[in-house]
Amino acid sequence: MPTENPPTPPPATADPTVSQPAQPYVLRLYVTGVTPRSTHAIANIKTICEEHLQGRYRLEVIDLYQQPQLAHGEQIVAAPTLIKELPLPLRRIIGDLSSTERVLVGLDLRKGG
Amino acid sequence: MDPLRQQLPKTPTGIDGLDEITSGGLPTGRPTLICGDAGCGKTLMAMEFLVRGATRFNEPGVFMAFEETSEELTQNVASLGFDLKALSAQGQLALDFVYLEPSEIEETGEFDLGGLFVRLGYAIDSIGAKRVVLDTIETLFAGLPNPMILRAELRRLFRWLKDKGVTAIITGERGEGQLTRQGLEEYVSDCVIVLDHRPVNLISTRRLRVVKYRGSTHGTNEYPFLIDEDGISVLPITSLGLDHHVSTERVSSGIPRLDAMLAGAGFYRGTSVLVSGTAGTGKSSLAGHFAAAACARGERVLYFAFEESPNQVVRNMGSIGIDLGRWVAQCLLQFQAVRPTFAGLELHLTTMHKAIDRFKPHIVVVDPLNSFISAGNETEVKAMLIRLVDYLKMNEITGFFTSLTTGGSALDHTDAAISSLIDTWLLLIAVEGGGERNRALSILKSRGMAHSNQTREFLITDQGVEVCDVYAGPGGVLTGSARLAQEARERADDVVRRQDIERQQRELERKRATLEAQIAALRLDFAAQEADALALIEREQARESQLAQERMDMAWSRKADVASDTEGPQ
Structure with a gap:
């Protein structure tokens, strides 16, 4: 859905799909070891970020096997889990991120599915 | 050891009774499923398993909560005396709350x-x-999409838990037509325990049943359980057997005449005594006597009063000269007064068990027994009483029960049909007649002794209960003032009879005297006649010899021949 005139136009990068403009994205991807699913997820998120959030995202990939104590603090249940910490609201995107559309919805880069 | 006989290794839960039912605990290193409706105590049971493990068996535990936060959990179980914070600080317990918010999650x-x-x-x-x-764990299904994946993952999780060698409890909500909503029982198949919480006649009871225990024997019944300030207690009492120790010691009933009726020594210790009777026949008074006598011997008595408050019992017993208050003050007598409708039967039984365990009495009085009827149906009551009696016998506690016979029913009928459980049965009856009701007591049965077969009158006086003989004569069995009147009448009759005999004796004497006088007169008469007769005979004889002499003299004078026939030659 294309955007209309935003009320207070921010310094625009005219990406038509971005509903909320140029906010830095803080993303963390939690994986469990080097499994095909983990590798997939990492590749997928990197592609998506490069395509849609180029230059304004920070992605951290964390292997829970290396830092298991983080699973409790971050309330991780499923793996892989991508947490969109910023911009709010917090979102948990689970799965291998192969469904790009849904990842974009989850990242609030596209309105609901 | 014979490998075939080797039991599955088990992990004791530390929950009262549960380890007895499962003969040792939950299967070590395997997951156990506990399922039941909301509010039936799953979480508490699971938590107690961990807390007991940490405090009694030195086995630390992890509690992964999907529904309550750690703080909520800590607060909720604090009422059971579990201090989760301290246990966590000691490294005996780890709490992990798994937070799932579906709206945050995108698959x-x-x-x-x-x-x-x-x-x-x-x-x-x-x-x-x-x-x-x-x-x-089923909360996962609500929080995460794709049940297919979840099922596969749960299967993997349980296998993983087994590989880890931890003894796990998985809780699950009861589902329709199956034990859990998501059919967890398919995955956790080693041990399944179902908790239940259902009201019967408005009274709710918690129950537990071991549905399945692979590789082990287990009690299969539904066992009631109780959650109170000490945690969970399950009652595996139907497993009690009939192999308890039997005592030959006798305990006095507190009433000497009643002891005399019971082969001179009273009841056997550790038996069950039932006193049944219609209203107002003095059942509680007998119980009071028995309790007071036991306390006087220095024994502890636990008195379950289901219809009167302790103070009322003490006052009423005081009115017949039994001072129970003294024994209460000396902690030899303890009252447990509660309305039967206050709780379900099982809860009653459990609380009674706990009270008995705590107080360790020698004697337990239940007054009255059949008030339980209002709390359950007859079969259940009987089942409960069997368990109570068995439990008392196993601990060699003498049980003294009273039972109210309702008007119109047979006197040897007890509501709960428990007569077969009872060793000594005293029957109190009200005998009505002559404008009064009197009490009579008889022993219906008393196992193992030659008891009296007599009915005795039973008096309640200011000095307690007195047992005395009834009047049993041609006029029937009489009690009370009828007995007194009858006795007076008999005494009067007695006097009359005695006088009668005396009179007859006097008459006889007189007759004898008359007769003897007559005999004497006749004798005199006879003697006179005899003397006359003898004199006559003598005279006659003399005359005859005179005549013979004269004949001889005459013959001599006529010189007659030798006498021909009659006379000899003299």
Whole structure:
């Protein structure tokens, strides 16, 4: 859905799909070891970020096997889990991120599915 | 040891009674499913398993909560005396609240529960846990999409738990037509325990049943359980057998004449005594006597009063000269007064058990027994009483029960049909007649002694109960003033009879005297006649010899021949 005139136009990068403009994205991807699913997820998120959030995202990939104590603090249940910490609201995107559309919805880069 | 006989290794839960039912505890290193409706005590049972493990068996545990936060849990179980904070600080317990908010979650492809595994694994390793609780894991189905994946992952999780060698409890909500909503019983098949909480006649009772225990024997019944300030207690009492120790010691009933009726010594210790009778026949008074006598011997008595308050019992007993208050003050007598409708039968039984365990009495009085009828149906009451009686016998506690016979029913009928459980049965009856009701007592049965077969009158006086003989004569069995009147009448009759005899004796005497006088007169008469007769005979004889002499003299004078015939030659 294309955007209309935003009320207070921010310094625009005219990406038509971005509903909320140029906010830095803080993303963390939690994986469990080097499994095909983990590798997939990492590749997928990197592609998506490069395509849609180029230059304004920070992605951290964390292997829970290396830092298991983080699973409790971050309330991780499923793996892989991508947490969109910023911009709010917090979102948990689970799965291998192969469904790009849904990842974009989850990242609030596209309105609901 | 014979490998065939070797039992599955078990982990004691430390929950009262549950280890008896499962003959040792839950299967070590395997998951156990506890399922039941909301509010039936799943979480508490699981938590007690961990807390007991940590405090009694030195087995740390991990509690993974899906429904309550750690703070909520800590507060909720504090009322049971579990201090989760302290246990966590000691490294005996790890709490992990798994937060799932479906609105935050977006599924974008295949996933697994790797995060959960890592968390659990980390928690287990960090405290060296031997026990794990997952409460309630089915929440995952509400929080995460794709049930297919979840099922596969749960299967993997339970296998993983087994590999870890931890003894786990998985809780699950009761589902329709199956034990849990998501059919967890398919995955956790080693041991399944179902908790239940259902009201019968408005009274609710918690129950537990071991549905399945692979590789082990277990009690199969529904066992009631209780949650109170000491945690959970399950009552596996139907497993009690009939092999309890039997005592030959006798305990006095507190009434000498009644002891005399009971082969001179009273009841056997550890038997069950039932006193049944219609209203107002003095059942409680007998109980009071028995209790007071036991206290006077220095024994402890636990008195369950279901219809009167302790103060009322003490006052009423005081009015017949039995001072129970003294024994209460000396802690030899303890009252437990509660309305039967206050709780379900099982709860009553459990509270009674707990009270008995705590007080360790020599004698337990239940007054009255059949008030339980209002709390359950007859079969259940009987089942409960069997368990109570068995429990008392096993502990060699003398049970003294009273039972109210309702008007119109047979006197030897008890509501709960428990007569077969009873060793000594005293029957109190009200005998009505002559404008009064009197009490009579008889022994219907008393196992193992040659008891009296007599009915005795039973008086309640200011000095307590008195047992005395009834009037049993041609006029029937009489009690009370009828007995007194009859006795007076008999005494009067007695006097009359005695006078009668005396009179007859006097008459006889007189007759004898008359007769003897007559005999004497006749004798005199006879003697006179005899003398006359003798004199006559003598005279006659003399005359005859005179005549013979004269004849001879005459013959001599006529010189007659030798006498021809009659006379000899003299």
